Amino acid sequence: MREVAVVSFAQSKSVRRADDQNEVEMLMPVVSQAIANSGVPRKEIGFTISGSCDYLGGVPFAFVSGLDAVGAWPPITESHVEMDGAWALYEAWVRLQHGDIDSALVYSFGKSSLGDISQVLSQQLDPYYLAPLWPDSVSLGAIQTRSWLDSGHSEKELAQLVSRNRQFASTNEHSQITKLIDPETYLAKPYIIEPLRIDDCPPVSDGACALVLVAGDRAKACSTRLAWIKGIDHRSEPHSLGVRDLSISVSTKQAGKNCGALDIRADICELHAPFSAQQAILEEALGIDESVIVNPSGGALCANPVMAAGLIRIGEAASRIINGEANCAIAHATAGPCLQQNLVCVLEGGN
């Protein structure tokens, strides 16, 4: 395998509604920043790929206008996934394995505020049995949380988890929710959809992020401190929610095993869990114990630009390695309803 490293990462601050900015205006500063920090001249980047979803803005081929942010002239080699940017990163990683190019730009953007995101997300369900019922994403999150609680967990665990994430988010300048909450205050709050309290749910977020991958010796020339991708894998579970045990995440465990995440001792871990119980499910699937700092960014629970929130997890983990805070990290991204698809990667510091 060809060694590939994350050399730079940039993200916007997540906001409830980036009203005056369109997607390109939101994206452009982060793309420019990621490229500038990578040390790779823009015109030398070998591959460009994005992750986004046309359903978010209700505009067909919305990702094409996103290319305005990149400067696609003279023509560039470019691709897109209708998924979270973490899967775009996976395609870029595979592309770099071909060996003929050394660098790739990966970016993603999402304005979740343009439609009713909980309704929009219901349309990713199977089109015959579930989507026509319009089950909103918060209700599905509640079903999964109930399933997890019934498997032998308590709301007090969620109270601790939410409180800890908020503590981390309070020092993250890119986070949307930064207000602290103690476990007692959490428990005293009413349910919005039982057993979910408002703090168990992600905010509606607009945001964008970009990172640059560089392979082999070319990466070593970029910087003295890089976040090498030591392993990466993604797995998917059945589309139908009825055939899955929602209290566990089999696909995360499989992806974690295949990329080596289950065999290493990570300092930090960034898990893409829009709902609080999902974070606990993912921790269990990856065998994360208390020695690992989970979601030092505050996680998707505090800033959730849909389609970017997964790539942000990888970027956050890589940034902490690059700045020396951590040496080994696990980063995870999810897509689909109730953790249907999961991507796990292991990042390690070095030159």
Next chain:
Amino acid sequence: MADVEQSEIDPNAPVTKISTPIELKYHFTAGRAASRFMRGLMKKKILGQRCPSCLKVYVPPRGSCASCGVPTEEEVELPPKGIVTTYCIVNVPFYGQKIKIPYVTGTILIDGADIGFMHLLQEVEAEEVRMGMRVEAVWQDDSEMVPGLESIKYFRPTGEEDAPFEEYKEYV
């Protein structure tokens, strides 16, 4: 379901079609650059933006230069005049048509701009429209002004000499 209908359904026939209507509502965000352009039109101003890298002027502005991938922050006010770079004569009647056919839709390259936009040509016979023809905007009445290109009622010939092809060949 009435008995008579049920008896007509073959219980062993495969279901070949279901109908699941989808309706989603969205707030459209024009963006900063396009918003300034559209508000400018209400004041009878055509506002473009110049790319700091390739110096091309975008009208309407997109907030970015698609070629260079950099923000276009310098605003440029352009005159409501330009040339027809290309056009088509509409002869096909369609539902909701407001203008009597035949009429002409053209790509108008505003003086000082590097990208054209489509608009209507009037006060000219269809067969008289030609590439390089110089045109000017005719604005809507003040009470009809909206934040959009509809604030320009149409373009009409100025009667000036046509622009030579050399002048606009890169924009065709």
